[in-house]
Amino acid sequence: MDLGERDPISGHQTTGHEWNGIKELDTPVPRGILIFLVVTHIFAVIWWFLMPTWPLVTTYTKGLLGVDQREIVEDDLRKAAAERAPWMKGIETASFEEIQANENLMAAVRQTGPQLFGDNCAACHGAAGTGQAGYPDLTDDDWLWGGDPEFIAETLRVGINSPHQETRVAQMPAFGRDEMLSRSEVRNVAAYVYSLSNPSVLTSENVDTIAAGREVFVASCAACHGDDAKGMTEVGAPNLTDTRWIYGGSMDAIITSVHGGRQGHMPTWDERLTPAEIKILALYVHSLNVGKP
Structure with missing residues (x-):
């Protein structure tokens, strides 16, 4: 391509670059941009002398103004x-x-x-x-x-x-994992605990399961959560009769807690x-x- 080609509309020479039929004009940098670049470079050089700027081996240039941000x-x-x-x-x-x-x-x-x-x-x-x-x-x-x-x-x-x-110490044992309770006992006590905050689940079909879970609860859980399952602040045991749960109040979540135990940390x-x-x-x-x- 002829680098001497001129654009017929603007009269500027082209650079020789072309993209999809669009030719780049060889126009000078606007004077305002040049002035801005010169001013910023002058300012930067002056700033080097006025403010802490350059790192040295064991210290840094302090600057003529003696400014210390620290x-x-x-x-x-x-x-x-x-x-x-x-x-x-x-x-x-x-x-x-x-x-x-x-x-x-x-x-x-x-x-x-x-x-x-x-x-x-x-x-x-x-x-x-x-x-x-x-x-x-x-x-x-x-x-x-x-x-x-x-x-x-x-x-x-x-x-x-x-x-x-x-420190306050609180830990719920892993009743299932450590084989303190059998699988059926884990499910029964979980069903009982679930029924405390969801009384509508108690039916004639599961009354025996929940009653069996109550027996497991009294034997294994009441020492911390209380006979009424409303918790004990002395040992950091939560209330199990409301709908406010840390690890989830679904049946599956309760089974997971009883089986694997819980130990919070703060x-x-x-x-x-x-x-x-x-x-x-x-x-x-x-x-x-x-x-x-």
Whole structure:
């Protein structure tokens, strides 16, 4: 192709490139673009001298302005900590009743609690605290270890089945897998537990099965869940008579739990969070279910 060819409409020479009959014009770069490139390059060179820029072997160029982003961030954190110190100290030293009676402190709880929850708890319990499979709903007032702020704070502090020396310990044995119950006993007790939250399933056809499951329950499960199956917060055993389930309340899910056992886990927060932050989280979590049925 002749590189000297000119476009008959614009009068510009072509580059010699052609795609599907479309020829590329050899037009100059717009002056505005050239000016912009020159200005940005000049700015970049000036910025190299003014700001910390180039890494060296053991240090970096400090810049003529002496700006240190690390010092700026540390200073901002010190100022924020100083502003928070009065009410954080108040929360740390006051009882839960005193905090709840102090509107200023509760305003700080409502402002700080969501951030603490989002940073530390939402990954398991969900952003709204409604839980997910294997993690309890914190908004339904159905608590394994008690729902008063004091109990919640203690659970946060020591964790559940955590490495903390004072951790709360809870484990449901694998009754079927470890052959503590036979296959029929597992199914019978699962049928009984299922009937507690679904009484309509009790019929004349399965009354004997459920009665047999009740006997297995009394012998093997009542020590933790109680004779009435409403759970015991002393050992973290859930209420089996409602419709709030951690691992699922279907017949199959209950059989899976009875057969294979369950062992939840919650980390201890007493090294990551301050006592005041644990109190704030406890009060915030407690507030998630206030006024709900």
